[in-house]
Amino acid sequence: MANGDTRPFPGSALIADDDEFFRIALNSILKNRLGVREICESGSLDDALESLGNSGPVDLALFDLAMPGMESTASLGAVRMLFPETLVIVVSGSRRREDILTALEAGVHGYIPKGYRIEGLTSAIQQVIDGGIYVPPFLAEAPSEPSKSIAKQDQEVSIEPPGLTARQWDVLKLLVEGQSNKEIARSLNLGEGTVKIHIAAVFRNLGVKNRSAAAVAGAALLAGKRASFH
Numbered sequence: 001m002a003n004g005d006t007r008p009f010p011g012s013a014l015i016a017d018d019d020e021f022f023r024i025a026l027n028s029i030l031k032n033r034l035g036v037r038e039i040c041e042s043g044s045l046d047d048a049l050e051s052l053g054n055s056g057p058v059d060l061a062l063f064d065l066a067m068p069g070m071e072s073t074a075s076l077g078a079v080r081m082l083f084p085e086t087l088v089i090v091v092s093g094s095r096r097r098e099d100i101l102t103a104l105e106a107g108v109h110g111y112i113p114k115g116y117r118i119e120g121l122t123s124a125i126q127q128v129i130d131g132g133i134y135v136p137p138f139l140a141e142a143p144s145e146p147s148k149s150i151a152k153q154d155q156e157v158s159i160e161p162p163g164l165t166a167r168q169w170d171v172l173k174l175l176v177e178g179q180s181n182k183e184i185a186r187s188l189n190l191g192e193g194t195v196k197i198h199i200a201a202v203f204r205n206l207g208v209k210n211r212s213a214a215a216v217a218g219a220a221l222l223a224g225k226r227a228s229f230h
Contacts, residue, residue, distance in 0.1 A: 014060070015062050016048035016061065018044060026091065058083070059085075059086065089111070090111045181199070
């Protein structure tokens with residue numbers, strides 16, 4: 001039963017984090033303090049996508065930024081795009097301002113640092129469930145000027161289309177080679193449901209509606225990517 005000012009949340013939730021003990025802690029908070037009835041857990045982004053695609057509507061999803069498959073916040077953008085009705089919260093050990101801002105730009109509904117006590121975690125999640133956007137209070141502090149090395153790194157990255165994750169890039173390469181969903185799943189050791197989700201995200205990011213158009217656009221992108229390294 002939910003405690004204090006919280007209200008039972010009769011929906012379903014997904015916890016995606018490679019730390020088993022932290023998943024146990026979040027599971028306890030969701031079930032015992034927020035009244036969530038159905039909870040599934042994943043240890044990687046690919047497993048999380050498989051769960052989101054195969055388990056029916058998921059009302060609330062909590063993601064770590066450092067788990068396998070989570071190359072960047074672009075992954076969260078793909079989740080928001082493919083599952084727009086799901087409330088997405090980042091629960092991460094990172095307190096970097098850049099990580100928080102880019103996660104919010106990707107469309108998440110909240111960013112909660114892992115250092116919070118149980119009461120703080122519960123309150124932050126409840127705020128999102130109630131329709132708000134949660135950001136840690138320290139985000140309001142004046143940012144320090146980024147170092148030149150960080151700025152240089154930022155300029156050297158981003159040869160991939162906006163929103164296309166490294167895993168989706170892998171899927172696109174195999175799609176360009178003419179592989180079917182089943183073959184791509186076998187090549188990347190993924191479930192076919194996960195591959196379908198990645199391909200749908202690729203279509204949307206490339207602005208195409210079918211595999212043939214995606215293959216043409218992908219071939220051009222691959223050629224441009226190879227050229228950038230020469």
